[in-house]
Amino acid sequence: MQTHPPQPRRVQLDPNIAKAVATRLARGMHPSLIATQLSGLGTPDLIQAYVDKALSDPFFVGAMSIADDLRKRDWVLECQRRAWNQQDDPRSVARRDKLAADTFKAEFACNQRPAVISGLVDDWPALSLWNPDYLEQKIGADTLVEAQKGRSRVANYERAKERLRSTIPFSELAAALRSEEASNDIYVTANNGSANRQAFDPIWSDFHEVEGYTRDAPGNDGFLWIGPKGTVTPFHHDLTNNFLIQVKGRKRVHMIPNWEEARMRTRGKIFSDWSLEDVLKAGPKGPQVMETEIGPGDALFIPVGWWHHIVALDESYSVLFTNFTWPNNFTNAYLPG
Ligand SMILES: O=C(O)CCC(=O)C(=O)O
Numbered sequence: 001m002q003t004h005p006p007q008p009r010r011v012q013l014d015p016n017i018a019k020a021v022a023t024r025l026a027r028g029m030h031p032s033l034i035a036t037q038l039s040g041l042g043t044p045d046l047i048q049a050y051v052d053k054a055l056s057d058p059f060f061v062g063a064m065s066i067a068d069d070l071r072k073r074d075w076v077l078e079c080q081r082r083a084w085n086q087q088d089d090p091r092s093v094a095r096r097d098k099l100a101a102d103t104f105k106a107e108f109a110c111n112q113r114p115a116v117i118s119g120l121v122d123d124w125p126a127l128s129l130w131n132p133d134y135l136e137q138k139i140g141a142d143t144l145v146e147a148q149k150g151r152s153r154v155a156n157y158e159r160a161k162e163r164l165r166s167t168i169p170f171s172e173l174a175a176a177l178r179s180e181e182a183s184n185d186i187y188v189t190a191n192n193g194s195a196n197r198q199a200f201d202p203i204w205s206d207f208h209e210v211e212g213y214t215r216d217a218p219g220n221d222g223f224l225w226i227g228p229k230g231t232v233t234p235f236h237h238d239l240t241n242n243f244l245i246q247v248k249g250r251k252r253v254h255m256i257p258n259w260e261e262a263r264m265r266t267r268g269k270i271f272s273d274w275s276l277e278d279v280l281k282a283g284p285k286g287p288q289v290m291e292t293e294i295g296p297g298d299a300l301f302i303p304v305g306w307w308h309h310i311v312a313l314d315e316s317y318s319v320l321f322t323n324f325t326w327p328n329n330f331t332n333a334y335l336p337g
Contacts, residue, residue, distance in 0.1 A: 016041070017042060018053075021034060021050040024037065025051065025054055025055070025060075026067035027071070028067075028068075028071055034051065074262050077261065077262065084259075091288070091291065092292070093290055093292035093300075094108070095115070095117075095118070095292075096117050097118045098117075098120065101210075101213045102212070109324070112258070112303040112305075116298050116299065116300050117301065120210050120245075120297075121297055124206065124247070126317070130203070130206065130317045132175075135170070135174065135177075136170060140170060141174070142170070142171065144167050145168060145192075145199045145200070146167055146168075146192040146196050147165075147186050147187060147189075148165065148186070148188070148189055148191070148192065151164060151184050156271075158234055159271055165192065168186075173226065178315075181228075181229075182228070183228050183230045184230050184231050187227035188224060190320050196224070204222075207245075207319055209221075210245070212325065214324055216323075222321055225320060228312070228315050228316075229312055229313065229315050231311070232309075233310040234271070234309055235271070235274050235276070237305050238270070238305075239270070239304060240328050241304045241324060243321040244299070244302060244319075245300075245318060246295060246298045246300070247296060247319060248314075248316065248317045249296070249313065252311045253293065253294060253308060254276060254290065254291050254308065254309040254310075255289070255291075255307065256306065257290075260287035260307070263285075264287060269334075287307075
């Protein structure tokens with residue numbers, strides 16, 4: 001007599017149950033635990049029937065092999081997290097003064113560790129010169145500049161940055177800088193860099209490359225972040241190593257290591273759905289957060305892929321470099337072309 005292998009029980013698929021079962025299977029959860037977790041959606045027999053159906057589908061089984069690979073990679077990242085937490089103070093960002101570039105490269109850049117380095121730009125005229133009156137006089141009150149404007153009206157203002165690009169006379173930015181009131185409404189960001197390069201040319205000689213760290217790179221010789229007290233750059237990561245030099249004012253910085261990717265609620269490739277408040281409340285289930293403050297003359301190294309959230313505590317002027325004297329080409333490993 002011919003025998004047939006048992007056929008999976010036929011079920012009329014409820015897409016919500018199918019999705020709930022499939023995501024748990026892909027995370028490596030045992031079917032009995034899936035049945036317990038999903039008891040609100042159906043009996044253990046019904047949930048088992050969904051499990052059998054998924055595991056007999058070659059498309060699902062193919063996708064599961066990718067899920068297995070990803071779980072292995074998450075384990076590698078989890079090992080980094082645990083090892084990092086064995087430090088005495090895993091929540092603080094290292095500080096160094098006048099660090100030689102090759103020591104910085106070996107200790108921080110190649111190890112992908114964040115750091116604040118002071119004393120590298122003490123000779124920049126910008127440190128003593130930049131304020132709203134000086135900039136207005138050098139750039140011109142009527143000169144048109146590009147800024148992100150209307151940020152306070154849009155919840156996801158960084159994701160909506162293309163829509164919020166606005167052309168304003170420099171005097172409008174200067175007035176916002178002079179205001180005592182904290183505001184996140186107007187901010188000249190790195191994203192406005194190419195549009196503003198010509199208008200800001202008169203202040204470009206107020207700063208220069210950081211010897212040994214960054215190099216002269218035509219078309220990539222710095223980006224400005226200029227805004228009033230109260231600007232907020234929400235959690236995101238960049239696809240390059242960044243060197244954010246604070247010229248004037250203080251900024252509070254929260255950083256999350258790149259090995260926290262799985263906990264980051266990533267949205268739109270580089271943004272996160274976490275607010276600062278929620279991430280600080282999340283405790284050990286959430287990503288681990290580091291905190292520091294930068295002030296005039298500090299250079300903050302933000303390793304590629306590290307999440308950061310930055311609040312200006314004062315009227316603030318920063319210069320961002322990505323043109324290190326060593327390679328900084330990581331983008332095409334994620335976004336080819
Ligand atoms: O200073 C800020 O507001 C944001 C800076 C930033 O995101 C960066 O340098 O990557």
